[in-house]
Amino acid sequence: MQKIDKMKRFRIILLCLLVSLPALAASPSNLIYGPWVSNVSETGFTVLWVTEKPSLDFVVVAPDDGSAFEKQNRPKYYQEAYGRRVSGRFHSVRIDGLEPGTSYRYRVVGQVIKDDSSPYRISYGPTRQISPKQDASVRTLSSSAAVCRFSVLNDIHYNDARYMALASGIDVPATDFLILNGDIVSYCQEIDTVAKHCIVPIAAQAARLPLIYARGNHEGRGRDFDKFYGLFPTSTGEFWYSFRQGPAAFIVLDAGEDKPDSSHEYAGQADYDPWRLRQTEWLKEAVKDPAFASAPVKICIMHVPTVKFRDSWYSEVWITENWTPILEEAGIDLMLSAHHHKWICSPAGADGKAYPVLVNSNLERMDVEVTLGNIFVKTYDEAGALVHQWEK
Numbered sequence: 001m002q003k004i005d006k007m008k009r010f011r012i013i014l015l016c017l018l019v020s021l022p023a024l025a026a027s028p029s030n031l032i033y034g035p036w037v038s039n040v041s042e043t044g045f046t047v048l049w050v051t052e053k054p055s056l057d058f059v060v061v062a063p064d065d066g067s068a069f070e071k072q073n074r075p076k077y078y079q080e081a082y083g084r085r086v087s088g089r090f091h092s093v094r095i096d097g098l099e100p101g102t103s104y105r106y107r108v109v110g111q112v113i114k115d116d117s118s119p120y121r122i123s124y125g126p127t128r129q130i131s132p133k134q135d136a137s138v139r140t141l142s143s144s145a146a147v148c149r150f151s152v153l154n155d156i157h158y159n160d161a162r163y164m165a166l167a168s169g170i171d172v173p174a175t176d177f178l179i180l181n182g183d184i185v186s187y188c189q190e191i192d193t194v195a196k197h198c199i200v201p202i203a204a205q206a207a208r209l210p211l212i213y214a215r216g217n218h219e220g221r222g223r224d225f226d227k228f229y230g231l232f233p234t235s236t237g238e239f240w241y242s243f244r245q246g247p248a249a250f251i252v253l254d255a256g257e258d259k260p261d262s263s264h265e266y267a268g269q270a271d272y273d274p275w276r277l278r279q280t281e282w283l284k285e286a287v288k289d290p291a292f293a294s295a296p297v298k299i300c301i302m303h304v305p306t307v308k309f310r311d312s313w314y315s316e317v318w319i320t321e322n323w324t325p326i327l328e329e330a331g332i333d334l335m336l337s338a339h340h341h342k343w344i345c346s347p348a349g350a351d352g353k354a355y356p357v358l359v360n361s362n363l364e365r366m367d368v369e370v371t372l373g374n375i376f377v378k379t380y381d382e383a384g385a386l387v388h389q390w391e392k
């Protein structure tokens with residue numbers, strides 16, 4: 001017992017050190033969280049990072065071809081709004097015009113804003129590279145890829161040590177993206193804290209693997225809930241969106257809160273019923289999109305699963321009754337979900353829907369491989385041991 005306590009204490013101290021490292025390193029580089037990549041498509045991606053002090057930063061992109069980064073006239077990308085370059089602490093830069101299925105290196109460079117009290121004379125610190133010396137590379141999506149490989153993590157609820165341990169087993173070069181299937185945090189009370197816990201424990205993976213965020217019910221809680229989207233922008237401007245990689249097309253949905261809007265837990269601020277109806281209208285059109293409809297394999301990602309159990313709560317029942325018919329009509333092959341904090345394998349035809357639903361545990365990482373005719377799912381625990389397998 002004493003031995004376990006010592007081990008636990010050691011892990012907590014180690015974790016605290018790791019979480020505070022970026023802040024300690026911030027003085028020369030100004031970077032505290034990131035960079036990470038989101039909203040990947042066949043021709044672009046968004047690079048995001050958080051700095052300690054407000055700064056005017058930009059991203060330099062180079063092909064991942066071994067050429068010298070510095071010696072070429074590489075394109076620079078700034079965050080832009082209404083014709084101006086945006087400075088601040090939370091940075092989000094869109095890179096477009098890239099080639100499908102191609103790997104690109106990127107570098108974040110910036111200048112701290114020393115004084116912007118005058119709108120006409122802004123003074124800056126020196127220009128410095130703030131991303132790590134070893135440039136990260138990211139691969140764009142490609143509908144013509146033969147295989148789609150991805151990992152899924154969910155329901156971490158601020159447990160940095162588990163998050164780090166589960167992510168450490170990801171084979172980054174062989175993986176196309178990482179799906180965060182909701183409840184990585186328990187609430188968004190303060191956006192700095194949310195960014196830290198979402199990114200720092202998986203910093204090594206998030207710099208190279210595009211993050212696909214399926215918002216959970218808990219990310220809708222807390223004062224800064226409306227700043228959360230800014231950390232994980234999508235192609236639609238909403239938490240519902242679609243993308244394609246190789247043989248697999250994906251629909252990402254958001255069931256919102258799990259209880260009725262009138263529940264006392266939401267303190268009069270929940271308004272999910274009309275919002276879910278808006279999402280329904282989007283879903284009806286999204287499944288008709290040729291890029292989705294023509295895909296050999298169709299996967300739906302949603303934190304709350306469309307299953308009707310005897311003890312299912314309000315939104316679980318609602319999405320099963322309202323979205324299942326649309327997903328069945330669209331020929332969904334598999335839904336990957338979370339929320340229940342345990343592995344659930346609900347086969348096709350059971351629990352109120354014609355397609356299979358897999359719910360990943362909060363204690364496991366799910367690795368998925370999709371080929372032209374098959375879906376292989378394996379889950380691993382923190383120690384890297386295989387726990388569950390599923391195949392279609």
Ligand SMILES: [Fe+2]
Pocket residue numbers: 155157182183216218339340341
């Ligand atoms: Fe959860």
